[in-house]
Amino acid sequence: MSIIERQRFSCMLGGAADAVAAMPGAVPIIHGAAGCGGNLFMASYGGSGYCGGGRFGGNGVPTSALTENDIVFGGIERLETRLRSAIELLDAEIFVVLTACMTEIIGDDVDGAVGRFQGCGKTVFAVSAPGFAGNSYAGYEAALGGLFKRYIKPSPADCRHVNLLGAVPFHDPFFRGDLEEIRRLLESIGLTATTFFTADQTLDDLKKAGSASLNIVLSPAYGVALAAELAESHGIPYIVSELPVGAEASAEFLRKVAERLGIEGAEAVIAREADRYYNYVDRALDLIADTDFMQQYGIVVANANAALPYARYMRRELGWLPRYAFVTDSLNERQREAVEAAFAEAGMEGLALVFETGTTAVRKRVALDNPPLLPERYGDRLSPAYILGSSMEKELAAQLGAKLLTASFPITNRLVVNRGYAGYNGGLNLLEDIITQFVSVR
Amino acid sequence: MALNLSTPEVESREQRLGSITGYFGTQKDMAAKGCAGCLGNRKRCFTTSSSCAHTHALSLLGPIEGALVVDHAPTGCGAGIINFSIGRIYAKEKGLGHYKIVSTDLREQDTVFGATDKLRATIRAAYERHKPEIIFVTTSCVSSIIGDDVWSVVQEMREELPVPVGFAAVEGIKSKIWASGFDAYCHAVSDAILTEPRKKTDSVNYIAFNEFGRELLDPLIERLGYKVVYLTGNSTMEDYRAASQSALSFGQCGAQSSYLAGALEQKFGVKYFQSHLPFGGIGFERFYRDIAKFLGKEDVAETVIAEERAKYGPELARLREVLAGKTALIALGASYAYEYSRILRELGITPKHAVAYHYDPRLDNQSDDLVAAAADALELDDDIDTTVNDAQELETYLLVKREKPDLILSRAHGASAWGALCGVPAVEGRISLHIFGYPGLVALGRVIEEELANRNFVRKLGAVFRSPFTEEFERRDPHSFFEDEGDGAIG
Numbered sequence: 026m027s028i029i030e031r032q033r034f035s036c037m038l039g040g041a042a043d044a045v046a047a048m049p050g051a052v053p054i055i056h057g058a059a060g061c062g063g064n065l066f067m068a069s070y071g072g073s074g075y076c077g078g079g080r081f082g083g084n085g086v087p088t089s090a091l092t093e094n095d096i097v098f099g100g101i102e103r104l105e106t107r108l109r110s111a112i113e114l115l116d117a118e119i120f121v122v123l124t125a126c127m128t129e130i131i132g133d134d135v136d137g138a139v140g141r142f143q144g145c146g147k148t149v150f151a152v153s154a155p156g157f158a159g160n161s162y163a164g165y166e167a168a169l170g171g172l173f174k175r176y177i178k179p180s181p182a183d184c185r186h187v188n189l190l191g192a193v194p195f196h197d198p199f200f201r202g203d204l205e206e207i208r209r210l211l212e213s214i215g216l217t218a219t220t221f222f223t224a225d226q227t228l229d230d231l232k233k234a235g236s237a238s239l240n241i242v243l244s245p246a247y248g249v250a251l252a253a254e255l256a257e258s259h260g261i262p263y264i265v266s267e268l269p270v271g272a273e274a275s276a277e278f279l280r281k282v283a284e285r286l287g288i289e290g291a292e293a294v295i296a297r298e299a300d301r302y303y304n305y306v307d308r309a310l311d312l313i314a315d316t317d318f319m320q321q322y323g324i325v326v327a328n329a330n331a332a333l334p335y336a337r338y339m340r341r342e343l344g345w346l347p348r349y350a351f352v353t354d355s356l357n358e359r360q361r362e363a364v365e366a367a368f369a370e371a372g373m374e375g376l377a378l379v380f381e382t383g384t385t386a387v388r389k390r391v392a393l394d395n396p397p398l399l400p401e402r403y404g405d406r407l408s409p410a411y412i413l414g415s416s417m418e419k420e421l422a423a424q425l426g427a428k429l430l431t432a433s434f435p436i437t438n439r440l441v442v443n444r445g446y447a448g449y450n451g452g453l454n455l456l457e458d459i460i461t462q463f464v465s466v467r
Numbered sequence: 468m469a470l471n472l473s474t475p476e477v478e479s480r481e482q483r484l485g486s487i488t489g490y491f492g493t494q495k496d497m498a499a500k501g502c503a504g505c506l507g508n509r510k511r512c513f514t515t516s517s518s519c520a521h522t523h524a525l526s527l528l529g530p531i532e533g534a535l536v537v538d539h540a541p542t543g544c545g546a547g548i549i550n551f552s553i554g555r556i557y558a559k560e561k562g563l564g565h566y567k568i569v570s571t572d573l574r575e576q577d578t579v580f581g582a583t584d585k586l587r588a589t590i591r592a593a594y595e596r597h598k599p600e601i602i603f604v605t606t607s608c609v610s611s612i613i614g615d616d617v618w619s620v621v622q623e624m625r626e627e628l629p630v631p632v633g634f635a636a637v638e639g640i641k642s643k644i645w646a647s648g649f650d651a652y653c654h655a656v657s658d659a660i661l662t663e664p665r666k667k668t669d670s671v672n673y674i675a676f677n678e679f680g681r682e683l684l685d686p687l688i689e690r691l692g693y694k695v696v697y698l699t700g701n702s703t704m705e706d707y708r709a710a711s712q713s714a715l716s717f718g719q720c721g722a723q724s725s726y727l728a729g730a731l732e733q734k735f736g737v738k739y740f741q742s743h744l745p746f747g748g749i750g751f752e753r754f755y756r757d758i759a760k761f762l763g764k765e766d767v768a769e770t771v772i773a774e775e776r777a778k779y780g781p782e783l784a785r786l787r788e789v790l791a792g793k794t795a796l797i798a799l800g801a802s803y804a805y806e807y808s809r810i811l812r813e814l815g816i817t818p819k820h821a822v823a824y825h826y827d828p829r830l831d832n833q834s835d836d837l838v839a840a841a842a843d844a845l846e847l848d849d850d851i852d853t854t855v856n857d858a859q860e861l862e863t864y865l866l867v868k869r870e871k872p873d874l875i876l877s878r879a880h881g882a883s884a885w886g887a888l889c890g891v892p893a894v895e896g897r898i899s900l901h902i903f904g905y906p907g908l909v910a911l912g913r914v915i916e917e918e919l920a921n922r923n924f925v926r927k928l929g930a931v932f933r934s935p936f937t938e939e940f941e942r943r944d945p946h947s948f949f950e951d952e953g954d955g956a957i958g
Binding site: 028029030031032033034035036037038039055058059060061062063064065066067068071072077078080081083084085086087088089090091092093095096106107110111113114115116117126127130131155156157158160161384416417419420435437 | 511512513514515516517518519520521522541542543544546547549550552553554564565567568569570571572573574575577578589592593596608609612613638639640641642643645857858860861880881884934935936937939940943948950
């Protein structure tokens with residue numbers, strides 16, 4: 026049987042709490058044990074390059090703090106008291122009750138409880154998020170889905186406004202920087218965008234999401250089902266795009282969006298951005314072209330959102346030889362097929378796409394494919410190799426004598442603030458960080 | 468009082484010790500009520516997340532060298548442990564690998580049909596994968612509520628597998644005190660590893676998260692003719708087996724160490740010293756005299772203490788001068804909140820308020836020895852305004868705002884960030900041997916001196932801070948969230 030060890034995600038409750046706490050004006054309230062919030066945040070915080078929980082997230086998530094007694098007699102009364110206090114004390118507009126495993130099992134009537142808060146002047150609703158029902162990514166979708174259902178009203182379409190879905194707070198450690206850069210790109214062709222999770226977002230941005238003329242899903246796996254629902258409920262069509270990383274992918278992204286929305290003038294923007302991008306790359310050539318770290322075998326170990334963008338960046342931008350892309354999430358059939366299709370479409374010859382949740386199994390697979398050569402023999406070997414992975418790939422890096430840039434969850438050896446790898450600026454950031462690994466020993 | 472070591476499940480702190488998570492008053496009052504057995508708990512009308520007993524059991528069972536933990540839970544319950552585990556990889560301590568913690572990944576259908584077969588299969592598969600020296604099986608809220616008989620599976624596996632199988636019943640809903648997870652670890656270890664002493668050895672046990680700072684402790688214990696057995700992260704089965712042979716035990720704090728030290732005392736007569744923790748100068752002197760007397764080495768103790776005083780006295784005097792008149796707010800665990808109150812006074816700082824994440828009116832020792840906070844109140848006449856809150860950081864924020872201290876001393880549960888937002892410099896309240904004796908005291912003093920030397924970072928944060936609360940909240944008394952008066956030691 027397959028067993029779960031060192032998973033790179035927490036549970037549905039963790040993902041939902043993180044997503045709500047990352048939105049403007051919103052407070053998650055965990056209907057569960059006192060420890061759930063703090064415990065789950067340990068995973069999100071430690072793995073996201075130490076992104077804090079904000080004022081009402083992380084360690085500070087309000088909770089009904091149930092104990093054994095409440096499990097026997099029901100926890101609704103405790104929930105109502107504490108929800109009433111939260112509404113009175115916290116300066117927010119949206120209060121989202123998230124049910125944990127124990128309250129789902131005992132069948133607390135949470136919808137009934139939140140129903141009693143209708144008319145209090147705030148938006149109060151519940152999202153079912155028991156940990157046994159899915160992982161953090163499912164929690165992200167459930168939280169955002171709840172927001173659209175209960176807060177974001179369908180409005181007449183604004184042909185210049187779009188929403189960005191698919192970038193998952195914390196589990197995509199660069200979510201803030203990536204979303205800011207994608208929005209910058211969209212603005213450069215005359216659009217506005219709701220990102221949901223960047224520092225500038227307000228309740229108006231959330232409301233405006235209902236008038237978007239397009240949902241752009243930056244993931245083959247996450248947010249796609251939600252976008253399909255929103256096409257029905259809110260009449261917003263959607264496109265699925267990989268997260269564009271680097272000049273070439275960014276240009277394709279801009280063309281795709283512009284074409285879809287009938288926007289002209291994208292080519293001029295692309296030309297201008299490319300000029301700037303390659304001007305910077307030019308000034309790095311004295312180092313890159315002149316040294317022996319120009320050509321590398323690439324290994325990507327990442328979630329479904331980052332695996333293809335990173336592998337593609339290695340191949341198309343750096344001109345390296347990516348050999349593996351390990352996708353480390355537990356995906357359902359539909360998600361897995363979508364990831365496979367995206368890789369196939371990107372034309373990544375010579376690269377093995379492997380779905381593997383186990384860190385040790387990743388290492389074993391690489392070892393099995395690449396047995397060590399005797400010193401006197403000459404032949405194919407996976408060296409020099411460069412890994413774009415998580416902090417868990419440290420052992421793989423040691424095994425191969427490879428460089429490792431931690432760029433996927435969990436990242437424990439970096440602080441990530443507003444750095445991103447998406448777009449033109451992100452592509453330059455990634456170049457900087459990748460090459461820095463070579464010179465950091467100097 | 469006696470531990471119930473023969474049952475599979477550990478009793479929670481609330482039941483066993485009368486421990487509490489809600490109190491407001493003074494250290495002396497709380498200590499007196501605690502000693503008299505009449506300390507009530509108080510509940511709140513508004514609560515934020517604290518931490519989970521389950522994860523704190525995993526965080527101590529996982530690092531035992533050669534151990535494998537099978538966590539009978541949904542995957543999220545153990546997800547945060549990866550950060551402890553990676554920490555070990557990066558630290559290259561002893562060249563150890565990751566913690567081996569495997570989840571049974573409880574799913575929706577398991578909550579309907581039960582998952583003991585899945586547990587058996589996971590234990591077998593994990594055993595085959597890792598061939599551990601010992602297996603620990605942990606329970607969770609879900610496994611408990613759906614009624615899985617995990618203890619029976621553990622007993623079966625003891626028959627089937629060639630290695631010991633330990634059991635830690637550690638459901639998050641069972642206790643509001645996350646330290647109950649430490650007890651579950653101690654109970655499991657006590658049951659599955661501790662063994663009768665083959666002989667008595669010249670050793671003492673130190674029970675803690677880790678052994679960082681042992682270079683401060685080891686030489687002073689060696690002066691007494693003893694060596695230290697570390698029962699900490701990365702300890703081996705052999706270390707634990709050796710523990711019953713030691714003369715005495717002490718630990719980093721009552722929360723983490725009490726149960727294991729208590730079990731060693733109860734089962735094997737290894738004396739548990741817990742009234743005087745060895746932190747700061749005063750703490751060290753009292754502790755060192757206590758154990759030296761027990762070991763018949765009082766003369767050595769006086770010599771060593773005189774040496775330590777002479778060595779660190781001048782720097783301590785300088786620091787006292789620099790730090791005189793400064794004030795602090797402390798937010799730490801049940802022991803360290805009061806340890807630091809005493810230690811800061813030694814540095815000339817006035818602690819204005821101590822927030823303790825919980826409070827234990829007694830611990831698991833067999834004697835009548837007082838808990839450290841009560842011993843300080845009684846012997847040193849120490850007192851401080853105090854709040855017991857289980858990492859209720861929004862309350863702590865109101866306290867910081869009210870007390871306006873020169874610094875906040877905290878760690879790990881979010882209070883420091885609130886201090887910084889209020890423009891108050893935060894100093895990490897490091898635990899265990901970092902603050903051992905006079906060298907630890909002086910090191911802390913220097914950290915505080917340096918932190919206060921340039922406050923620009925927090926000064927700017929304080930200037931731009933916008934309250935995320937309603938005006939109603941900002942007006943509230945920090946202790947206005949209690950909804951009842953408490954009606955007895957167990958609440």
